[in-house]
Amino acid sequence: MKTPRTPGVLSGKDLESDLVLDVDAVVIGTGAGGSIALRELARAGCNVVALEEGSDHLPEDFDQREDHMLPELFAEGGGRMTEDLAITVLQGRGVGGSTVHNTNLCKRTPTEILDRWAQKHAVLGCSVAEMEPSFAAIERDLHVTRIDDDDINANNDALRRGVKTLGWRGGNLSHNRDGCARSGFCELGCAYNGKNNARKSVLPVALSAGARIYCDVRALRVLHDGIRVSGIEARAANGRSVKIRARVVVLAASAVGSALLALQSGIHDPHYQLGQKLHIHPGAAIAGYFDDRNIDGWRGIPQSYECTEHLDFAEGSDRRVWITTAFAHPIGAATMTPGFGAAHMGAMRRYRHLVALTAVVHDETEGVVSIGDAGRPVLRYEMTPGDRAQMLKGVRAAAELLLAAGATEVAVPGVPPRIVRTRAELGRIDEDVVRPHGMPLTAVHPMGTLRMGEDPFTSVVKSTGEHHHLRGLFVADGSLFPSSLGGPPQISIYAFALHISRHIVAAARA
Amino acid sequence: MSVPPPRSPATNGAPDPGRRRVLRALGLGGLASVAGAIATIRTTGYEVDPARVAKLRFLRPWQLVVVDAAAARICLADVPYDAPGAPPTPREVQVGEFIDAFLAAASEPIQKDASSLFGFLEHGWPLACGHLHRFTALDAAAQDHVLGSLESSRLGMLRGCFHGLKSMVMMGYYRDPRTWGVLGYDGPLVNRPLDGWTEKRHLPVVKSPEKQGGS
Numbered sequence: 001m002k003t004p005r006t007p008g009v010l011s012g013k014d015l016e017s018d019l020v021l022d023v024d025a026v027v028i029g030t031g032a033g034g035s036i037a038l039r040e041l042a043r044a045g046c047n048v049v050a051l052e053e054g055s056d057h058l059p060e061d062f063d064q065r066e067d068h069m070l071p072e073l074f075a076e077g078g079g080r081m082t083e084d085l086a087i088t089v090l091q092g093r094g095v096g097g098s099t100v101h102n103t104n105l106c107k108r109t110p111t112e113i114l115d116r117w118a119q120k121h122a123v124l125g126c127s128v129a130e131m132e133p134s135f136a137a138i139e140r141d142l143h144v145t146r147i148d149d150d151d152i153n154a155n156n157d158a159l160r161r162g163v164k165t166l167g168w169r170g171g172n173l174s175h176n177r178d179g180c181a182r183s184g185f186c187e188l189g190c191a192y193n194g195k196n197n198a199r200k201s202v203l204p205v206a207l208s209a210g211a212r213i214y215c216d217v218r219a220l221r222v223l224h225d226g227i228r229v230s231g232i233e234a235r236a237a238n239g240r241s242v243k244i245r246a247r248v249v250v251l252a253a254s255a256v257g258s259a260l261l262a263l264q265s266g267i268h269d270p271h272y273q274l275g276q277k278l279h280i281h282p283g284a285a286i287a288g289y290f291d292d293r294n295i296d297g298w299r300g301i302p303q304s305y306e307c308t309e310h311l312d313f314a315e316g317s318d319r320r321v322w323i324t325t326a327f328a329h330p331i332g333a334a335t336m337t338p339g340f341g342a343a344h345m346g347a348m349r350r351y352r353h354l355v356a357l358t359a360v361v362h363d364e365t366e367g368v369v370s371i372g373d374a375g376r377p378v379l380r381y382e383m384t385p386g387d388r389a390q391m392l393k394g395v396r397a398a399a400e401l402l403l404a405a406g407a408t409e410v411a412v413p414g415v416p417p418r419i420v421r422t423r424a425e426l427g428r429i430d431e432d433v434v435r436p437h438g439m440p441l442t443a444v445h446p447m448g449t450l451r452m453g454e455d456p457f458t459s460v461v462k463s464t465g466e467h468h469h470l471r472g473l474f475v476a477d478g479s480l481f482p483s484s485l486g487g488p489p490q491i492s493i494y495a496f497a498l499h500i501s502r503h504i505v506a507a508a509r510a
Numbered sequence: 511m512s513v514p515p516p517r518s519p520a521t522n523g524a525p526d527p528g529r530r531r532v533l534r535a536l537g538l539g540g541l542a543s544v545a546g547a548i549a550t551i552r553t554t555g556y557e558v559d560p561a562r563v564a565k566l567r568f569l570r571p572w573q574l575v576v577v578d579a580a581a582a583r584i585c586l587a588d589v590p591y592d593a594p595g596a597p598p599t600p601r602e603v604q605v606g607e608f609i610d611a612f613l614a615a616a617s618e619p620i621q622k623d624a625s626s627l628f629g630f631l632e633h634g635w636p637l638a639c640g641h642l643h644r645f646t647a648l649d650a651a652a653q654d655h656v657l658g659s660l661e662s663s664r665l666g667m668l669r670g671c672f673h674g675l676k677s678m679v680m681m682g683y684y685r686d687p688r689t690w691g692v693l694g695y696d697g698p699l700v701n702r703p704l705d706g707w708t709e710k711r712h713l714p715v716v717k718s719p720e721k722q723g724g725s
Binding site for chain 1: 540553583584585586587588597608612615616617618619622654655657658661662667668670671673674676677680681683684685689690692693694695697698699701
């Protein structure tokens with residue numbers, strides 16, 4: 001094999017023969033959850049490998065070009081969508097998973113959500129007190145800090161101004177970054193290695209402790225006899241066969257990837273729970289034009305401020321909208337700008353004056369992941385009327401924030417676009433924009449599908465992360481979550497992976 | 511609950527036809543079948559530069575013509591192309607070639623979706639919009655009508671198809687630095703000196719409202 005670019009990270013493109021390994025444990029996926037599972041297993045002295053479908057990207061690979069990086073860093077080249085083509089679902093691929101392209105938002109799982117998981121979903125050991133050590137450890141590992149006021153760029157400053165003017169609830173976000181150049185290209189990978197992501201902050205520890213990562217290798221099937229797992233069958237990018245024999249298999253390939261792999265593996269599912277209850281946090285982008293000033297929103301930290309005026313976490317709440325900023329580079333902005341032709345280009349000429357917000361729904365809709373053509377995941381997800389009402393509320397609230405911040409015009413990218421210039425015109429943003437395909441929606445937080453809980457009738461894995469029926473099969477990613485979080489999930493994923501890792505280690509040592 | 515019901519034992523874990531089925535459902539009462547049949551027959555008579563054809567990796571020549579025609583309308587400039595400082599045309603920035611390369615690297619289901627879409631746009635949807643010629647044979651106004659009808663269709667799936675087409679075209683167009691002048695976008699920083707950029711004071715707006723005495 002060629003010398004790996006990163007010691008311990010081997011590429012499936014370079015395999016010279018089929019690969020067969022015997023290890024204690026194999027982890028599928030190297031994002032927030034997989035990296036922690038890999039690290040803890042390696043630290044415990046286990047012989048462990050991880051398989052990663054995407055490639056190993058180093059900071060020098062990130063050239064800040066959308067056309068180059070989106071296909072590299074996102075599943076299906078960034079083209080993954082719900083089955084009805086209504087919602088784009090962005091998910092990372094590559095060593096480090098979605099932590100490589102995310103915008104570093106760090107929020108703990110809300111207390112109300114943890115309580116609900118304990119009471120309604122019978123998740124044991126997830127109280128605030130019980131989770132505290134895991135959250136604290138992760139925040140230490142990732143060096144989570146609150147964003148300084150002076151680091152709020154013009155795009156986020158507009159949101160802050162809107163919040164202050166309206167007297168709404170909002171504040172600075174917390175991030176995990178050291179050595180940030182404030183280039184604004186977070187979503188295309190950090191060329192300055194300023195992100196304390198899994199690739200930088202977790203996986204090196206795992207590799208130092210003896211773990212190995214095989215990237216450019218796609219897991220095809222969990223091997224098992226119906227009672228316990230025996231390993232993984234996979235295929236390298238160059239076509240070589242990969243077979244890993246292990247007594248523990250950890251699924252950490254995201255709520256879509258892990259569910260797909262479980263479905264493809266013929267795992268006993270007597271209560272039809274595999275792949276069910278997918279949550280994604282659907283979000284809509286709203287544009288505000290500040291024609292009297294240059295915003296140049298692509299410069300600086302992309303997401304540093306949030307509005308939580310319309311967000312609480314009680315079940316059935318009528319306030320389930322999280323608003324933050326969503327500035328995009330040219331391709332993303334062009335795609336979201338409504339219309340086409342000369343009018344579209346006219347709108348693009350206002351790019352320097354653009355402030356973009358996003359209204360994200362803490363969703364109660366429950367979608368489904370299933371297997372499609374060529375083993376591709378199919379995401380069935382159609383927002384409930386309740387979630388559509390929340391989306392409408394969020395879009396209107398975002399428009400109100402933009403006007404309060406001084407926007408000369410707000411554009412909601414429906415067909416036709418709703419243009420609003422005064423608060424009196426907010427009624428133009430009607431229910432039609434939140435019907436399916438009423439406006440482009442994007443989701444970046446798939447969750448659920450392999451939920452934890454003690455009741456096998458309503459969950460897939462136990463509170464320990466181990467499958468109810470198949471010994472040695474663990475889940476350690478956002479698939480675990482029994483409900484939507486209502487905010488960025490990375491800290492929750494890292495923390496729950498750490499929380500259950502002692503059970504994974506015990507099983508691998510058994 | 512508007513989501514599909516739980517899988518029945520009969521379909522548990524079985525391959526799902528997924529988007530294939532949905533795209534086939536674009537039929538509008540058999541229109542797609544007719545359009546598909548026409549598309550099979552009417553894939554000749556397209557004039558394409560042989561040099562461009564030789565480089566194609568996924569698109570068939572007639573599909574390249576469809577992509578070129580759609581991109582020309584979707585990315586139409588708001589000023590005459592011969593005006594000083596006018597943006598480049600989609601052909602100049604090789605939108606068609608970009609989409610060809612993008613699809614060549616895409617998964618098979620996405621490739622099939624795209625092929626269906628191009629055939630439908632060329633042969634099926636113009637007919638549904640009342641035009642008797644294929645998309646690439648229509649004049650600019652009629653092409654805009656066809657695209658606009660797709661964008662604003664009452665069928666969500668058709669609007670989704672338009673969005674998919676637009677996304678590919680926009681990626682092909684705005685990836686090119688020659689288009690960034692339209693936006694005032696100064697491009698990647700990675701090949702430029704970071705002198706001063708890392709200083710917070712160089713950000714466009716840096717003072718919090720509190721420090722400014724409120725806003």
